[in-house]
Amino acid sequence: MAGTGSSTKVVRTTKIDAALLGKMIYYLKLTREAESRIENVLYRQGKIVGGVYVGRGQEAIGVGAALTMRAGDVTFPCHRDFSVFLIRGFTLADMMANWLARGDSPTRGRENTLHIGNVDLGIFPIISPLGATLPVACGAAMVLKRRGKGNVALVHFGEGTTSLGHVHEAMNFAAVQKLPVIFICNNNQFAYSTPVEKQYAVESLAVRGPAYGMPGESVDGTDVLAVFGAVERGNARARAGKGPTFLECVTLRMTGHSAHDAAEYVPEKMKQTWAKKDPIQRLEKLILDKKILSRKQIEELEGKVREEVDAAIADAEARPLPPGKEAIEGVYCDTECWWSKKRL
Amino acid sequence: MSTNVIMPQMGESIAEGTITKWMKKVGERVDRDEPLFEISTDKVDAEIPSPAAGLLTQILVKENETVAVNTVVAVIDGEGSAVAVPAATEPKPETAHQGPIHAAPQAAAHIPPPAAPTASEQIETGEDDVRTSPLVRRIARENNVDLGQVKGTGLGGRVNKKDILDFIEQRGPGTPVAPSAPAPAIAPTPSPVSFTGASQAVPMTPMRKQIAEHMVASLRTSAHVYTVVEAEMTRVVAARDRFKEEFERRHGIKLTFTSFFVRACVEAIKESPIINSSVDGTNIIYRRDVNIGIAVALENGLIVPVIKRADEKNFLGVARAVQDLADRARTKRLSVDDVQGGTFTITNPGSFGGLFGLPIINQPQVAIMGVGAIEKRPVVRDDAIAIRHMVYLSVSYDHRVIDGATAEKFMGRVKKILENWDEAVL
Amino acid sequence: MPLLTYLEAIRQGLWEEMERDPSVFVIGEDIGVYGGAFKVTAGMLEEFGEDRVIDTPISESAIVGAAIGAALMGMRPVVEMQFMDFIACGFDQIVNMAAKLHYRWGPAVPMVIRGPSGAGVHGGPYHSQSNEMWFVHTPGLKVVAPASAYDAKGLIKSAIRDNNPVIFYEHKFLYRRIKEDVPDQDYVVPIGKAVVRRPGTDISVITYGAMVWTALEAASELEKEGLTLEVVDLRSLLPYDEETVLASTRKCSKVILLHEDTRTGGMGGELAAVIAEKAFEALDGPIVRVTAPDTPVPFAPPLEEYFLPNTQKVMEAARRLAAY
Ligand SMILES: Cc1ncc(C[n+]2csc(CCOP(=O)(O)OP(=O)(O)O)c2C)c(N)n1
Ligand SMILES: [Mg+2]
Secondary structure: OOOOOOOOOOOOOOOOOHHHHHHHHHHHHHHHHHHHHHHHHHOOOOOOOOOOOOOOOOHHHHHHHHOOOOOOOEEEOOOOOHHHHHHOOOOHHHHHHHHOOOOOOOOOOOOOOOOOOEOOOOEOOOOOOOOOHHHHHHHHHHHHHHHOOOOOEEEEEEOHHHHOHHHHHHHHHHHHOOOOEEEEEEEOOEEOOEEHHHOOOOOOHHHHHHHHOOOEEEEEOOOHHHHHHHHHHHHHHHHOOOOOEEEEEEOOOOOOOOOOOOOOOOOHHHHHHHHOOOHHHHHHHHHHHOOOOOHHHHHHHHHHHHHHHHHHHHHHHOOOOOOHHHHHOOOOOOOOOHHHOOOO | OEEEEEOOOOOOOOOEEEEEEEOOOOOOEEOOOOEEEEEEOOOOEEEEEOOOOEEEEEEOOOOOOEEEOOOEEEEEEEOOOOOOOOOOOOOOOOOOOOOOOOOOOOOHHHOOOOOOOOHHHOOOOOOOOOOOOHHHHHHHHHHOOOHHHOOOOOHHHOOOHHHHHHHHHHHOOOOOOOOOOOOOOOOOOOOOOOOOOOOOOOOOOHHHHHHHHHHHHHHHHOOEEEEEEEEEOHHHHHHHHHHHHHHHHHHOOOOOHHHHHHHHHHHHHHHOHHHHEEEEOOEEEEOOOOOEEEOEEEOOEEEOOEEOOHHHOOHHHHHHHHHHHHHHHHOOOOOHHHHOOOOEEEEOHHHHOOOOOOOOOOOOOOEEEEEOOOEEEEEEEOOEEEEEEEEEEEEEEEOOOOOHHHHHHHHHHHHHHHHOOOHHHO | OOEEEHHHHHHHHHHHHHHHOOOEEEEEOOOOOOOOOOOOOOOHHHHHOOOOEEEOOOOHHHHHHHHHHHHHOOOEEEEEOOOHHHHHHHHHHHHHHHHHHHHHHOOOOOOEEEEEEOOOOOOOOOOOOOOOHHHHOOOOOEEEOOOOHHHHHHHHHHHHHOOOOEEEEEEOOOOOOOEEEOOOOOOOOOOOOOEEEEOOOOEEEEEOOOHHHHHHHHHHHHHOOOOOEEEEEOOEEEOOOHHHHHHHHHHHOOEEEEEEEEOOOOHHHHHHHHHHHHOHHHOOOOOEEEEEOOOOOOOOHHHHHHHOOOHHHHHHHHHHHHHO
């Protein structure tokens, strides 16, 4: 099993900012609700087709990281980081429309799952072949460094992805060039059916950082404040021109690899242990304990989240599917490019 | 507004799912997203939420039944709450995709109607004087044909394989073939008999011998009985006139009356299956497929190529087969398979002027229809004399298995189909 | 004969080869405990053990490279790609290492890389590709793409017994949709031999993979109109069966080249060239391609439907070509 905190000591952020916590709990709940509709309702109704991957159990990683971002920062979320898209500016209705393969959606029906990007928002999505975004994040960081405004590039990936050659090349490249990149590994302890002991032979992935000449830190990925704090530390170094950081956020994937996988290979006991560490419940408890929100206010928030998701799905479902012939448009980018024309 | 509930596709390669449990009964109300049934597939078991709110009016797939993904498993009569996928904003002639997203794109229901060919799919037509193909040029070279003389029936008047073979066939023997040219594909017909005395013995060709044997054997085998009906051809003639040109232009097919007779016989046979049988000892062998033989006169004999499974073909298919077989019969390119397996034969003495003929049954079949000449005749209509296209149709049938009443019923049906020819059949 | 799905036929072929030859082993991601993303290798770990059913990290380059190393040492590895799209991550090892080893200095490289390819399941741009031509353009490799369960079993066996690297394209749309009688004894289908799936005289449709079924459907529809299509299933793309391609061309005089892969640089272009070179004077019409357009595979069902060749598109092309 993945260990935590082996190479660097975990520093818990002490400053508790009520507004920040409010945002955190809102995005955590919104992400959970939206993803469970996708996985358990829309997919099963045949309204969403193809593959469905969600991030149940690891929402705190996307939320914690994206909330550290400033204007001009860029992010490369992975296939389970739904929250990052919302926090960085996509509307929920647009996200749902994309899942539903609608023509009037960010990818106009060309792409599925979270393969959604927007250069203006600084969101660069993955391609399915794992790990390919890490070198690309280095390229973006080269530009950020040259611009000299102290911006950073965040790149997310699973622990299974660390086995790809891309990852080695990118981490070495970033360290040598002192690039402002934060490598955020969400260690959810499984890569499809493969447990960590069949994926790597170190005790904690945090050692990968020092191996390339950058700090490596391992944090509890179900603790949104811990994630937030660790990313902030990496950001501070990067913004100051001191180069990249590697961060491992440990959690458990609380769902199948995809919606058609029952994850029978995950030991029952492990599921039960980690269910107790649910990132949303943890933060909720903290918020109640600190009396930042009352139980009633949290219930109101949940009602609002459900309504938002209902409305987004209704909005998305009302949009048309793309006409078939659009399949052959916009393969190349030129002045007449279809993408630059106004949407229908 | 009613909503179809489908078997979802849970996994990329999953083709089917089993309903393990219905959680609602017919007549019960169900809310949108409320669990409706449970499924089990090769990959996963899952509870399926209802796609809409309303009354469950039909359950189409029972528990423990396995169906293909996208099969409609139930119907919910909604309160207008179901959201149908709005049609794509596509300009008219293209398909608008409606209804829930379907997950098996290669299923028949998915196939959009043929779109106009895109530029890259359009077939180029050549620009040279005679539009033709490398194959036709080769045949022309080998048979010393001036392609300028050949009428093209292909796209844009192109000379195609069929055209040149027809041309060579019609040109007949005697057209000079370059001495050094390879042997022509079509053998010249034998020269006429030259007399040395009052009579001259000429051995029968193998084909002649076969015909002779078959005819005598058939008369020995079957109990031949004959009947003749007269049919008015007004509608058929009109239909042929109307579509002749279009068939030629669109399909390269010369529309003949034979195709009409084939279609009529096929339809009539469906109602009198005994016509499509044969005799084996004391058994009657009924044939599933209707394979219609067409007697084609050759210079020195006769051959009967067969339209296989004519009952599965529409009119265009029959017309294409008739033309193809006749062409290949005349150019001697029929295969053994082409002349076997007939279950009923049509012969056409009328094409040589015969009013009607009484043909001999083509063994082991049990009936053969003869088509007389189609000509205008005075007939009585509404107590007045009218001029109409008429034809005599004779049938020779084997009384061992077919009685008079059956034969008359069959011919009555053929007559009726021809007289009431429905253009929809085209 | 037992009725097997296309997927089960592959499994049976692999299984029998594992039993027959101890140098055969399988290696890939999630193939052991889980039995593979599509369950092709289900049950093999229990039967053959961890030494011969090897679960790996997500490292396509290392997997392919390691298989090459094992092959050089006398083993016959069978690599599973979870999706053929991800073969790109092992590309260098395949095209620069495996493909050229024998030519450069003589060793045999008996290995197979197999996995699901093809669209029709709304997999989007990265779970739908038909990327066989990347490898058809690489001398030293062999490339096969069975359409039937019978061929899938016979070809996986041939591929394993071959002394060269063979890329084995399975079509995921067929995995559980095709069921056939498959003999449960040992038999092989030779690499490099096409088969005429349906004889005909008017137009020869030359194709492979899932499109074979599309061609057959079009052929039986057009039969009703009196047009007879001959359907040639290539089965192997490198080397391909030139003889059968030319014979069918000469018989029908008109040819449609059908593939799910995109148009430019597709198998159709290669076949068109060889037909034009060697059977020019047998042609009574232009060589026609029915293929996907030159775009990535889109996700939304209407887009994917537009992208993919289907029965209707083949019938339209055949009617136009017949009238030519
Ligand atoms: C190069 C490559 N190989 C295989 C796959 C198939 N695949 C998709 S997700 C996945 C597991 C990824 O594990 P991890 O990186 O830990 O991310 P997680 O899904 O656990 O979040 C695999 C093997 C892929 N997408 N890309
Ligand atoms: Mg993981």
